[in-house]
Amino acid sequence: MTDPKKKIIIKPFRSRSHIDRSGAEGILASLDKAINEIHNRNSSRLSFEELYRNAYNLVIQKHGTLLYDGVTNNLSSNLLNTAARLSQVPDSTLLEEVATSFREHVTTMIMIRDILMYMDRTYVAQNKQRPIYELGLYLYRVTVWERDGVQNRVSELLLQAIADERAGFLTDDRSLLKANLAMLQQLGAADGSNVYERDFDGIFIGTTQEFYRNESSLFLAENSASDYVAKAESRLEEEKSRAVALVLPPTTEAPLQQMLEMELIERHAKTLVTLENSGFAVLLKDESKLEE
Amino acid sequence: MEEDGGKFIKIVSAEGMEFFMEKKVATAGSKTMQVMLEGNYRESENNVVRFPDISGPVLEKVIQYLYYLDKNKQLSGRLPEFHIEPEIALELLMASNFLNC
Numbered sequence: 178m179t180d181p182k183k184k185i186i187i188k189p190f191r192s193r194s195h196i197d198r199s200g201a202e203g204i205l206a207s208l209d210k211a212i213n214e215i216h217n218r219n220s221s222r223l224s225f226e227e228l229y230r231n232a233y234n235l236v237i238q239k240h241g242t243l244l245y246d247g248v249t250n251n252l253s254s255n256l257l258n259t260a261a262r263l264s265q266v267p268d269s270t271l272l273e274e275v276a277t278s279f280r281e282h283v284t285t286m287i288m289i290r291d292i293l294m295y296m297d298r299t300y301v302a303q304n305k306q307r308p309i310y311e312l313g314l315y316l317y318r319v320t321v322w323e324r325d326g327v328q329n330r331v332s333e334l335l336l337q338a339i340a341d342e343r344a345g346f347l348t349d350d351r352s353l354l355k356a357n358l359a360m361l362q363q364l365g366a367a368d369g370s371n372v373y374e375r376d377f378d379g380i381f382i383g384t385t386q387e388f389y390r391n392e393s394s395l396f397l398a399e400n401s402a403s404d405y406v407a408k409a410e411s412r413l414e415e416e417k418s419r420a421v422a423l424v425l426p427p428t429t430e431a432p433l434q435q436m437l438e439m440e441l442i443e444r445h446a447k448t449l450v451t452l453e454n455s456g457f458a459v460l461l462k463d464e465s466k467l468e469e
Numbered sequence: 470m471e472e473d474g475g476k477f478i479k480i481v482s483a484e485g486m487e488f489f490m491e492k493k494v495a496t497a498g499s500k501t502m503q504v505m506l507e508g509n510y511r512e513s514e515n516n517v518v519r520f521p522d523i524s525g526p527v528l529e530k531v532i533q534y535l536y537y538l539d540k541n542k543q544l545s546g547r548l549p550e551f552h553i554e555p556e557i558a559l560e561l562l563m564a565s566n567f568l569n570c
Contacts, residue, residue, distance in 0.1 A: 222511060
């Protein structure tokens with residue numbers, strides 16, 4: 178090890194030039210521009226190190242709040258533009274546009290989160306703010322999703338698509354439904370809001386219940402009990418496979434299952450047994466019809 | 470300068486000193502390097518990373534540390550000593566804070 182008589186000299190720390198407020202605002206402006214480039218998917222010309230270092234220096238020089246607020250403003254204004262555009266998009270392409278815009282937003286947020294990693298680790302934790310990625314999703318929810326002309330139309334379109342499927346129209350492809358529903362679940366998970374339950378789940382279970390209540394009553398009035406049983410079985414299968422295909426969360430599947438069994442079976446149990454000519458009581462008595 | 474398959478990266482210090490190291494050792498040891506090289510940025514296009522705020526000797530120590538981490542990653546229990554000259558300790562601390570390693 179070192180000879181004890183030799184003095185250890187530690188170089189005085191090369192103090193970085195102090196960044197004052199106007200300097201900080203200058204750096205923030207260049208970060209702002211870079212975030213816009215990322216938003217426009219033009220990131221490959223940017224140097225990560227430079228952006229990371231700028232954010233790092235801002236936080237180290239105690240301009241963390243300036244940076245955090247600046248980024249929040251930038252995200253909000255970009256999202257406002259997106260929201261305005263989406264609210265004008267026609268119904269026929271709305272689901273696709275929303276799914277695409279969300280996917281791109283997630284990509285953008287991941288890149289921004291990486292650049293601001295130092296701020297997330299230090300400033301955000303110390304000041305109990307929302308971490309950057311969650312902030313991005315939260316802003317998306319309140320700015321884009323909850324915009325008049327977006328949320329109400331998308332919910333409507335989703336329910337309509339499912340109603341069409343039940344009526345027997347082939348939907349082109351369920352991936353759009355899946356993408357939009359996944360988006361709602363991610364938005365809810367990011368900020369602890371129950372946006373999926375509020376804007377889809379509750380209404381979905383409600384309209385499903387109404388649909389099957391009507392269908393089962395009408396069907397039973399005009400068909401035999403064994404025909405009804407076959408139909409009920411196929412509907413139960415259909416709903417189950419749709420829930421799997423759309424990746425509905427377990428919190429939806431369980432109540433859905435319960436409700437379906439209630440509407441399709443329990444509600445009509447007595448009728449099924451006592452129905453004249455084709456009810457189960459009659460079938461059991463008449464042995465010749467036992468195969469059915 | 471493109472190495473075949475981009476296995477090596479060039480790291481440039483504040484004074485312009487150039488170091489080469491394996492990409493996978495860098496990304497394994499430092500979260501900042503990992504994000505820098507795996508994202509869609511200029512650095513990952515030509516595999517060159519510049520650190521204008523980190524001096525040569527300090528950067529050299531950082532690279533040694535990354536290799537030390539890689540060499541000892543499967544060992545458990547007592548790790549061999551990693552010697553740090555006290556003169557650079559302060560700057561090294563700042564660099565490791567910056568690089569998250």
